[in-house]
Amino acid sequence: MVSEASEQRSGFSDLLAELTDSDVVVEVVANAAFRGSPDVAKAQRLQEAIEASYRALAGPAPVQIETVAVLEEVARRSVSLWLKVRAAGDDESSVLKFLARGTLAMIAWMDGSSTHQLADLQQAIRVLAWGTSVTTSAQPVLPSSAGLVSAISAWQKAKAGLSADSSVRISTNNGSAELDLARRIDEPRALLQARKLVNHSADMIFVVEMPDYQATGQWQLKHGGTRTLAYSEPGTLLDKFYRRELDIRPGDALRCRVDFETSYGPDHEVLTERYRIVEILEVLPAARGAADGSAPQSAEPQRREAAPELEPAS
Secondary structure (H helix, E strand, O other), X not given: OOOHHHHOOHHHHXXXXXXXXXXXXXXXXXXXXXXXXXXXXXXXXXHHHHHHHHHHHHOXXXXXXXXXXXXXXXXXXXXXXEEEEEEOOOOHHHHHHHHHHHHHHHHHHHHHOOOOOHHHHHHHHHHHHHHOOOOOOOOOOXXXXXXXXXXXXXXXXXXXXXXXXXXXXXXXXXXXXXXXXXXXXXXXHHHHOOEEEEEEEEEEEEEEEEOOOOOOOEEEXXXXXXXXXXXXXXXXXXXXXXXXXXXXXXXXXXXXEEEEEEEEOOOOOEEEEEEEEEEEEEEEOXXXXXXXXXXXXXXXXOOXXXXXXXXXXX
């Protein structure tokens, strides 16, 4: 529904009446004490939030949003943006309906939910996907938890630039919504409410990318093609590295026992993995060139016997 103030302006009302599924109009009206129209940059932050929402909802499908017109009305202390959306897919109309309705559902959830459970928003989006013929067999796919949180963060950033007694209306051919600028979500990342699964005493081999020269307890390691930070518990063989009794260099490998903690989102999406080294079983030196004058040192104090060098994978 168009606001009463908008209904009194025939030109603006005609624009809203002619919206298609690809159109989005953002209207910002400043409070009565404000002189002039709102800063266009503040309206553009709302545009960025809409773009983040559409891209989160579209998943891997490409979405393009461009600004068609900017209308500043000093007498009304308002600025309006007219956006045009393009989406890939065989049934673009259904995709655009889903993106518009999903964004309005996100706004309703942000401003109207008393619990802010991310699973409730995801369920609402699933229902919208079924209602607009956007299913798992067609694009776009349903959004991930991380994608939704990124979009929610963009909305909070846009709200932070506006005073609570201003008004913002988002209008589409599939409905409209007025933002409650007084409602804020201070820590959007906390919405993930990750549940954690800890596996103990897993033996793994890591390649050292950067030893912990600063004694922070964090080692830059690589397992297969995955780079990670591992935390060293006191009492392991790495204590000798910190006392300069053990030589560990980039390219060396550590066979160790680790606890690793995997954090999952509400939709079972893996968010982070955290490794903690509890025991060093073996230090495997990388092959050194003949030009390296320093003899390889052992995991034993002061000197170590020459360990067999790792053979190339080939």
